[in-house]
Amino acid sequence: MGYVEPGKQQVLKVYYLPGVPGVFCRAFQIQVGHLEPEKVCLKGEGTFPRIHLDLPRNIKGNAKYEKILQKAQEKLDKGSQRDEAIALGEAVAAEPRMDDSGTMWDAQLQMQMEEMLMEEHAVEQQKALSSRPPEDTAFHQRVHRRLLKAELPEYILDLGYVVPGDIHTHMVKITNTGHFPASFRVDGYVLYNTGFSVCLERVKRLPSCESKTFEVCFDPQSANLPLGKVDVLLPIKVRGGPTFQVRLRAMVAEPSLCVSRDRLEFSAVQCGQCQEETIQLHNTFQVPCKWSISMTDPVEEVDKHLPGSEHQKLLEEMKSVPCGFEVLPSAGSLAPGQQCHVQVRFSPTEEKCYRGELQIQICQSSQRLQVPVLGRGLEPRLESIPAELELGPLLPQSHGEEGTVVVKKPCEVYSVQFEQQHLAEEQPLQTPKNDNSPNSLLLPPCAPGEKLNAEAQGRGIKMKVDVVDPPGKVVKLGNVCIGQTVKKMVTVANKSAAPLTFKLRVTSTVPELQEAGVLCLKPSKDLKLKGRGDTCKVEVTFSPKRRMQPFSGEVLLECHGAAS
Incomplete structure (x- = not known):
């Protein structure tokens, strides 16, 4: 009711609070005096501030969200809301998606789904509001606050496997897909002692269709996290709108290797010869693994009561004695699921028992693998019967006297002064003076009486x-x-x-x-x-x-x- 003086104007202010998002149309009448009532139509669209992240959403497996998504897809297929979302969809058209559909269409589908979820939540709150008397103002205020607490599908950021000591980062893009400037903030306190950190301050009045990027970091070592899965829910609160949840995931894992043998024992090998054994390294985990192998000798005790000079001399002599074992290759890296073979060569230089230990170190891992290695060296010996050959007295110019010596040993024996065949056989094996290659030419042992057959060994190289x-x-x-x-x-x-x-x-x-x-x-x-x-x-x-x-x-x- 009101009164307008002659020649004056009266301004009527109309306030309308849409209960659910979407297009609305309402009408009311204004009657002046005895004149016919005038009908006034009130048209508009109810909306809410919202944002969009360039991350996949957790929809699959949730029956409620899958049902809403299907309805939103059907609604968009009819074209009822497609033209209205094109302008906002272009703002996120360049963002990579996880599905096979177009990016702009996917943004429209998510927007439509969010509107339907907000509408469903608002209808539930209206039912609760109508069940209470109008005098219960406190209950009405609580209902109004609940309107902004609709549950929307979570965004997912999975950084995969992370090794302690490494820092993984990911850039996230936030776009304002609403019709009005949006203000939002990230509750970073929930990330305390989780290894995750977010570089994003409070954002005020981000214009429509504009974007802002922020960085998500994960450093498991900074929080002393144990091995295993890390799962954190990061809320992004939009002022006057719903809260968007981002599920941050990572798996803290150490590189590890499986060794095919836990012990290497060589048979007796003659000095000057060698024997090779193979072990296999297998990376069964989902992170790359860098490894190195070193050979260590057992520490022999030295008498502490010896004088200092003799004690130091003995230690130096022990260090100078060759180990007898060689590892090829001594270092490398393995991708997840990859395998490699390591050759361990035993080349004794004297007759004794050799003992060593393969120490396999893995980069950025506390795992230490040890493989004992045993071998025995034999020196070639000749046994002659008799040990001394004694010939009787002889006269000058006589026919001489002969004696027989039996040599026992399964190896070939020749006289350096009288046998020249070995020189011809060894001639191709002589290394040129200008050859500085550290590689050795390995030949199979020859049985007594056989000729030396040179067998070249090399390493295959992958063509690329x-x-x-x-x-x-x-x-x-x-x-x-x-x-x-x-x-x-x-x-x-x-x-x-x-x-x-x-x-x-x-x-x-x-x-x-x-x-x-x-x-x-x-x-x-x-x-x-x-x-x-x-x-x-x-x-x-x-x-x-x-x-x-x-x-x-x-x-x-x-x-x-x-x-x-």
């Missing part, structure tokens, strides 16, 4: 030929008119250590490309590249003879073996 230009290993030929020719250059590099000889050819299932002269590589002959980064240029020629659909083909490498 790569395309270094263009980036991405994709040659874009573009649109070419029929009868014209386009040429592109490709740079090929040999990243292996050995020289290689290979040939390139194009394979395609498109019939038009199989015609002669359409898609060619030059040179078509064998290519030879030196090892360690040598490069060459390959020309790709495309000359279409008829209209063709967009295509893609592959180039195969045919290796003919290492070049000389």
